[in-house]
Amino acid sequence: MLKIKSISEYFFSTFNLSLDKLRNSYFKTSFYNQKISKNIPSKYAYKPSPHIINCLVSFKKKKIKIENLHLNSIWKIDSNNQLEFNNLHNFLWLNTLDIKTSKVVTQNIIEDWIENNFNFNEQTWKTEILSKRIIAWISNTNLTLESSNPSYKERFNLCIIKQINHLFNNINNEKNYENKIIGCASLVLIGLIFNDYKKFKEAGLEILKKIIKINFDYNGFPKSRNLEEITECLKYLILIREWIKESQNPMAEFLDETIYNLGISYNFINKNFSHLPLFNGSLSTSNEEFKIYLANAGYSFKHNFNERAGYYITKSKKISFIMDIGNSAEKKFSTKYQAGCLSFEIVSGGNKLICNSGFIYKKNNRLSELCKFTAAHSTLYLDNHSSCTLNKSNVKEGLKIFSKKINIEKDFDHVIASHNGYQKKYGYLHEREIKFFRKKNLFIGRDSLIANKKSRKVYFGIRFHVSPETKMVKTQDATTVLLSIQNGEGWKFTCHDYELMIEKGIYLGNKNKPNENENIFISGIVEQKDLSINWTLEKIS
Numbered sequence: 001m002l003k004i005k006s007i008s009e010y011f012f013s014t015f016n017l018s019l020d021k022l023r024n025s026y027f028k029t030s031f032y033n034q035k036i037s038k039n040i041p042s043k044y045a046y047k048p049s050p051h052i053i054n055c056l057v058s059f060k061k062k063k064i065k066i067e068n069l070h071l072n073s074i075w076k077i078d079s080n081n082q083l084e085f086n087n088l089h090n091f092l093w094l095n096t097l098d099i100k101t102s103k104v105v106t107q108n109i110i111e112d113w114i115e116n117n118f119n120f121n122e123q124t125w126k127t128e129i130l131s132k133r134i135i136a137w138i139s140n141t142n143l144t145l146e147s148s149n150p151s152y153k154e155r156f157n158l159c160i161i162k163q164i165n166h167l168f169n170n171i172n173n174e175k176n177y178e179n180k181i182i183g184c185a186s187l188v189l190i191g192l193i194f195n196d197y198k199k200f201k202e203a204g205l206e207i208l209k210k211i212i213k214i215n216f217d218y219n220g221f222p223k224s225r226n227l228e229e230i231t232e233c234l235k236y237l238i239l240i241r242e243w244i245k246e247s248q249n250p251m252a253e254f255l256d257e258t259i260y261n262l263g264i265s266y267n268f269i270n271k272n273f274s275h276l277p278l279f280n281g282s283l284s285t286s287n288e289e290f291k292i293y294l295a296n297a298g299y300s301f302k303h304n305f306n307e308r309a310g311y312y313i314t315k316s317k318k319i320s321f322i323m324d325i326g327n328s329a330e331k332k333f334s335t336k337y338q339a340g341c342l343s344f345e346i347v348s349g350g351n352k353l354i355c356n357s358g359f360i361y362k363k364n365n366r367l368s369e370l371c372k373f374t375a376a377h378s379t380l381y382l383d384n385h386s387s388c389t390l391n392k393s394n395v396k397e398g399l400k401i402f403s404k405k406i407n408i409e410k411d412f413d414h415v416i417a418s419h420n421g422y423q424k425k426y427g428y429l430h431e432r433e434i435k436f437f438r439k440k441n442l443f444i445g446r447d448s449l450i451a452n453k454k455s456r457k458v459y460f461g462i463r464f465h466v467s468p469e470t471k472m473v474k475t476q477d478a479t480t481v482l483l484s485i486q487n488g489e490g491w492k493f494t495c496h497d498y499e500l501m502i503e504k505g506i507y508l509g510n511k512n513k514p515n516e517n518e519n520i521f522i523s524g525i526v527e528q529k530d531l532s533i534n535w536t537l538e539k540i541s
Helices: 002-027 030-035 050-056 082-089 092-096 103-117 127-139 150-173 177-193 195-215 227-246 253-270 288-296 366-370
Strands: 311-315 319-324 344-348 351-354 380-382 395-397 401-408 412-419 428-437 442-451 458-465 471-474 480-484 490-494 501-507 515-526 531-539
Touching (some): 050 127, 082 092, 082 127, 103 150, 177 227, 253 311, 319 428, 380 428
Antiparallel strands (some): 458 515, 501 515
8 A cells, every 4th residue: 555655656646746847948938938027017006115024134234335246246156055045036126225225236236136037937937036037026116117218127027927927827836835935925016006007906915815725723823833934924915914004005904904813923932032933944033123013014913821722931130941742743744843742942132042953944854854753852753763664755644632731830840741651552652741940040851651541661852952052071970960151151951760861863953054052852762661761950050
């Protein structure tokens, strides 16, 4: 049966690949080029303010002087360097240009891009890059269009129309829903600025509505359980809302409700952390600039709960704690899911103390596959296997939270949760209990394996990952590890039940930039009966 399924998957994959090649060949024909080159508008009904898209770019970097860019070499970045290639061709860097930037030089660079990419190009016309480019060009008409000659204006508008017609015709073929949302934003913007393209606005909003319904739960949380998706999707929904409001068009009814729910989820995760926690494909990206953007735009998403969508968060004055106590993602939403149930992160004074190892986004990469396994998280695993059965791209067999209990007292928070990920194969429930004494800066933890009649003798391991900046040393009795984090704080991790080891690891919290790190490692054998491993983590200086 498995062999037949594998063969069918192979042929399905081969068919899709052939279909993509055939489609791309069609896009390069003169017939298709003429088809998407019709109905070029000459008048803009609305020109958006450049500051609206400030949430899409970082202003921490030095302002670019466009005169320093070499016109003949700017487009020579290899498409294999995907991040730089995308960032260059999406033109969002227009918003980071020096205020004295020359319009003539900017328009010369755009004209040069149009010369090389005027017709379909499978690299530069991908949904995400194309959509961001349209948004950047139209949001910066003070640079890209003003004071230009009629010939340039005509070619500039034609290039926009060709790209947006291509997007409109093919957006439903886009498999990545985040890219699809960016495409919807681009369609809505075109529908607002050109009266002849109002149907694109309605189409974009309708597609967006379906995406939200399919990919988000009723709390406005992505079903993938990926934290980074919340921020990225919220940005584009707010852009759409701000454009509609500024252009004085009627607001879509579902938009405010969606933004509110998504905003609550965003605030739940981000208000206590300056960088995203590393769960389920999220990277350690800074959210400080987006927080400022939201405040300046008048968005406030207040809430008073500690648990949402399977994540539990609590904090003291300096310490933030987050734990994954949720079920695994459904198969069709599990492309980024990592088997890290009951893993946790601790941030002290803005610095990661205990964390997960992160994720790397590279297709057909062995490291990307390993990122999904339990050992990449600060939690327990059995027999070098994960709590979920995974294939290369999805969860094959998931897990459920068996029980959980949360108790919040004056001086401490107490969370207990267990999952059944090891029950079927090994006959054990994994239960984790953590007490956080806020005033004492003390965590008392217990990892238990609860056996049933089918349990068997098996090896276990528990890892507690730390960030690359954290230094660790083991004491002579091998029951304590001393930690020194970047802000100078000293902590100690103690386990009297087992010898502690310090192992080398790989930290993938920074986008596609692996760093060496270390982790505290506890291992042993569970022998067909209940077993508990007790540990503490305490601040000492």
